Amino acid sequence: MSTIRDVSKLAGVSVATISRYLNQSGYVSKEAEETILAAIQKLNYKPNNIARSLAGKRTATIALLVPDILNPFFPEIARAAEDVASRLGYTLILCNTDYNPDKERNYIDVLINKRIDGIIISSYTIRPEQIYALEAENIPVVVIDNAWEDTPIVSITSANRTGGQMAAQHLLDSGCQKIAHICGPYHITAAKNRMLGYEDVCKQQEWFTPSLMVYGDFSVSGGYSAMRELYAKHPDIEGVFAGNDLMAAGAMKALHEFSVRIPDQVKVIGYDGIHMDMFYPELSTIAQPIYSIGERAMMYLDQMIKEHPLEKKNYLIDVQLIVNASSRSL
Amino acid sequence: MSTIRDVSKLAGVSVATISRYLNQSGYVSKEAEETILAAIQKLNYKPNNIARSLAGKRTATIALLVPDILNPFFPEIARAAEDVASRLGYTLILCNTDYNPDKERNYIDVLINKRIDGIIISSYTIRPEQIYALEAENIPVVVIDNAWEDTPIVSITSANRTGGQMAAQHLLDSGCQKIAHICGPYHITAAKNRMLGYEDVCKQQEWFTPSLMVYGDFSVSGGYSAMRELYAKHPDIEGVFAGNDLMAAGAMKALHEFSVRIPDQVKVIGYDGIHMDMFYPELSTIAQPIYSIGERAMMYLDQMIKEHPLEKKNYLIDVQLIVNASSRSL
DNA sequence: GTGTAATGTGTAACCGTTTACACACATAGT
DNA sequence: ACTATGTGTGTAAACGGTTACACATTACAC
Structure with a gap:
């Protein structure tokens, strides 16, 4: 498994330039681009996402916390969330809490330590304070199928x-x-x-x-x-x-x-x-519209992760x- | 968010000792243990898993690749795998391939870059070579609901x-x-x-x-x-x-x-x-026994990750x- | 008293990226 | 001729852990 330094050596440019090339950030000359591309292909270089996350703060991972994936409501949510996630370049972690607040708390801790970028929560026992705690760690949260009145929390429920x-x-x-x-x-x-x-x-x-x-x-x-x-x-x-x-x-x-x-x-x-x-x-x-709920949850989450403005409130979805x-x- | 060096400073011991304490590797004196524990609690320190993975090579993440989580067979597999995973300290990534070999290949690349520890694959289109490629990256694979004769691949199918x-x-x-x-x-x-x-x-x-x-x-x-x-x-x-x-x-x-x-x-x-x-x-x-299949897949995978011996063959599960x-x- | 092993700790390199900063050079405006 | 601005690149310090290695101290056998 080759590293960015291997590529740097082979291409005869600094690692900074490689990084700029890979992330399309900053200037890279046409010639440099070509030699880098050649070196990357020759070495079959793939950037290490772990190192990337450590340096860059983003893990490109979001979590979906559900009570029980066996309840047919949730696979559809999961499917929608995963579809959107993969389209946006995220990877989806699935967590079953079994309607158990302890498991829930425990998972939240694990996810914080994994520095996930965001979390979609479906829970009937979670408290707003837990959500604020996540947001204090800079982890945006979208709650589905549950809501609290007059709290600054993004949630999605059907009517x-x-x-x-x-x-x-x-x-x-x-x-x-x-x-x-x-x-x-x-x-x-x-x-x-x-x-x-x-x-x-x-x-x-x-x-x-x-x-x-x-x-x-x-x-x-x-x-x-x-x-x-x-x-x-x-x-x-x-x-x-x-x-x-x-x-x-x-x-x-x-x-x-x-x-x-x-x-x-x-x-x-x-x-x-x-x-x-x-x-x-x-x-x-x-x-x-179960699929839409999952889809919108993921899209709202992405907006929050990218720090685009989003009003923190309950979003109601029409039923049919x-x-x-x-x-x-x- | 405090780091191991903050703890080190507060406890008055080196980071190495903290690390040894956290991982229960090497010697740590009783007194050191106590001061460290106190410092950790005071700072509410939680080790950063990303850094840990980068240094230590393990991500404690495994992936489950399925065609479509909407097919009721798979939530049960997912549920079982997740149960065992969470018990063993792993986190589960869910991937839908939609029966699409391109999505499949793409996911495999992403997962390699994320340095996941192992992968459970359910696919009717995947080729043994792709599995060997994963193993070449030191990522163990367990295949479920599909098998090839006379190939050194761990697979689980029912009879x-x-x-x-x-x-x-x-x-x-x-x-x-x-x-x-x-x-x-x-x-x-x-x-x-x-x-x-x-x-x-x-x-x-x-x-x-x-x-x-x-x-x-x-x-x-x-x-x-x-x-x-x-x-x-x-x-x-x-x-x-x-x-x-x-x-x-x-x-x-x-x-x-x-x-x-x-x-x-x-x-x-x-x-x-x-x-x-x-x-x-x-x-x-x-x-x-769908649940058992997911359960055993995860257990076999854990064995392989821990480099315990496991015969690479198809494991048949009885039906009823x-x-x-x-x-x-x- | 010496040698050996067990216990305990710290220093610093390393994992593989990103990125702030410094610097060089070209171009263009005045 | 002198700035300002845009383009292109490299050095080195992060990010937050793990761990090889060196070294100190103690315990114990002989």
């Missing part, structure tokens, strides 16, 4: 409350009378906002009662249990809005076992828009109602 | 041919007469071996005919189209073995649309064992027949 309203309204418009909601975990802002959206629309309906809202843990089995519980209490429900698609799938599975026909007897809508094309009847959902067979009016 | 036999045999044992196979892409070794397993079992059956084997692209829609094609030619089939679970799901969707009852009329089995608990009837499958509703005999 959860509006989305919740859209879902409920859609079921209402489709003629459903008793609409239940399977809510995601209480401490997750996104879940809470979706529930608030549901309440906005349903609270004043004469059939409304709080027991139409049950909690699930955002998993298929959580949705399944929630649906069984719900059906035991309210066998006459006509619509179900699940806080995410996985729970919607679980709910449909339960309904299926009760021999409830979808969408004839009960219409179901989920939230997220993850790819579940294997599923039938195909699930209606409020689609978040997708009507499929699971809630289609006949 | 695809045996698995194919198991799937076909299971359908046969369940009383199916005409069993079709939806095969994965021709150039993927794993797909081919599964097909060979199917042939081993079915070729000598009197109902066998080559047109019972059709190709799909390992996606849901690929399985869907393949099934439609198959059903048009052979409306009397009684069993379908799909080369992976996604295609099996697509096939079931198509059968569903033809109002074919599963498993009464047609039994379906997939391959992979990805988590599709939302699916009903639940899919029978030949489960690969999982019988669910989609192929249950009544």
